[in-house]
Amino acid sequence: MIKLPPEITFKKERLFYGWAYVFRHTQLGELGRIILQGRDDGRTHITCEVVGAPADPQTQIRAELFEPLGREISRQMWVPCTLARKYTLRGSGWASGCI
Numbered sequence: 001m002i003k004l005p006p007e008i009t010f011k012k013e014r015l016f017y018g019w020a021y022v023f024r025h026t027q028l029g030e031l032g033r034i035i036l037q038g039r040d041d042g043r044t045h046i047t048c049e050v051v052g053a054p055a056d057p058q059t060q061i062r063a064e065l066f067e068p069l070g071r072e073i074s075r076q077m078w079v080p081c082t083l084a085r086k087y088t089l090r091g092s093g094w095a096s097g098c099i
Contacts, residue, residue, distance in 0.1 A: 031066040
């Protein structure tokens, strides 16, 4: 189990296509989210997103805080997780495979 720094909290939100764990920093606001989506084959797709536009300097700061957390949480959900860079609708981010 991962222990979050005291300045970072999260909440679980129901999406129409799965669940989101939304992470927030006391000073930076929303950092990002981890999305879990069920698939037709019974596996779960994990996506990690960082909030912000790629050109926004705050996005890089959020990524530096959230990316290690997202990677570790994803790894604990699925140990052989291979993370690949991609851009998402919410800004720059990365995504894992399916478990």
